[in-house]
Amino acid sequence: MTHFGEIDFFVTKFKISRKKAKEILITYGDFDEAIDEFEFQINNRITVDNLPSDKSTSINPSPMNEELKEEIKVIDNESKEEGPKILPKPYTVHKSSAAMITRWVEVPIRELVDFCKYQMIHAKVDPKEFICPICRCDYYNDMLTLSDKEIDELDTKMIKGEISIDVVMLSKCKKHFYHKDCVEPMAKDTASVKCAICGVIYGTLYGDMPAGVMEIRHIPVPCEGYEKYRSIEIIYTIPSGSKDGKRHSGTQRIAYLPDNEEGKEILELLKIAFSRRLLFTVGTSITTGVNDVVVWNGIHHKTSLRGGAMSHGYPDPTYFKRVKEELAAKGIHSK
Ligand SMILES: [Zn+2]
Ligand SMILES: [Zn+2]
Numbered sequence: 526m527t528h529f530g531e532i533d534f535f536v537t538k539f540k541i542s543r544k545k546a547k548e549i550l551i552t553y554g555d556f557d558e559a560i561d562e563f564e565f566q567i568n569n570r571i572t573v574d575n576l577p578s579d580k581s582t583s584i585n586p587s588p589m590n591e592e593l594k595e596e597i598k599v600i601d602n603e604s605k606e607e608g609p610k611i612l613p614k615p616y617t618v619h620k621s622s623a624a625m626i627t628r629w630v631e632v633p634i635r636e637l638v639d640f641c642k643y644q645m646i647h648a649k650v651d652p653k654e655f656i657c658p659i660c661r662c663d664y665y666n667d668m669l670t671l672s673d674k675e676i677d678e679l680d681t682k683m684i685k686g687e688i689s690i691d692v693v694m695l696s697k698c699k700k701h702f703y704h705k706d707c708v709e710p711m712a713k714d715t716a717s718v719k720c721a722i723c724g725v726i727y728g729t730l731y732g733d734m735p736a737g738v739m740e741i742r743h744i745p746v747p748c749e750g751y752e753k754y755r756s757i758e759i760i761y762t763i764p765s766g767s768k769d770g771k772r773h774s775g776t777q778r779i780a781y782l783p784d785n786e787e788g789k790e791i792l793e794l795l796k797i798a799f800s801r802r803l804l805f806t807v808g809t810s811i812t813t814g815v816n817d818v819v820v821w822n823g824i825h826h827k828t829s830l831r832g833g834a835m836s837h838g839y840p841d842p843t844y845f846k847r848v849k850e851e852l853a854a855k856g857i858h859s860k
Pocket of ligand 2: 697698701720721722723724725
């Protein structure tokens with residue numbers, strides 16, 4: 526599952542052991558994701574050099590980057606007369622399942638209010654939009670009506686750990702904030718969290734497709750418009766079965782891709798989607814209205830070699846772009 530080249534890349538780039546690199550890659554399952562997340566962690570940790578001393582004991586790097594501990598500089602400013610004006614973010618202790626997946630960062634009130642006010646002035650964002658996208662409540666109660674003094678008082682208490690920091694920023698969504706308690710349930714029983722605003726997926730999204738077989742053949746008949754190439758024929762077989770005591774009827778579908786570079790690329794993405802149970806689901810058939818049948822799950826396939834878009838066939842100039850977008854929306858990206 527983990528390639529040696531990928532491990533080497535991590536060892537060289539981040540100066541970590543092979544064992545650690547392998548661990549990271551296994552944790553994320555996806556090479557690009559692992560780089561993103563790992564870089565994010567490093568950036569967020571080593572820029573913090575003014576952490577108050579009472580927080581220093583709570584620095585708890587996730588198992589992933591214990592080796593970076595030496596790189597975290599802790600300077601105790603409390604003994605000096607003047608501390609830094611804006612205190613850095615404390616780390617999130619990555620204990621909860623959502624925090625493990627998103628590597629979120631806690632956002633105390635001062636930082637959040639400054640961000641929102643900046644957006645209101647420079648981007649003309651309506652203050653009503655600064656609410657948690659899940660519960661639709663203020664991030665911090667009435668935070669935009671508090672005086673600067675009140676905000677600073679609350680902020681200091683948060684930094685010192687006297688009151689909790691309830692708002693988090695997900696690691697890839699630099700402008701999207703949530704209540705910690707609202708994100709947490711999203712990660713329960715699943716290996717992924719999806720940002721409700723931009724749809725970015727953290728972790729690996731798995732679907733509920735029943736067991737099945739994806740069979741691939743190369744056939745000497747071209748897709749219309751791709752006469753120079755053979756075609757890739759994909760046969761999906763999902764047998765009837767039952768899940769949680771509920772029966773569903775299976776399906777067999779045949780789909781085609783031209784056997785060229787782009788077709789092969791999409792085939793690889795479809796294989797990943799299939800292995801993550803994302804291509805089919807159990808639902809109601811749009812064509813027959815029958816319940817509890819295995820149906821497509823939003824990733825479009827060409828079920829005909831010809832006839833154009835109207836017949837779910839080729840040619841269809843925007844099909845590749847669309848199917849890649851549909852795959853990306855489920856966390857599967859082209860290399
Ligand atoms: Zn909320
Ligand atoms: Zn987002």
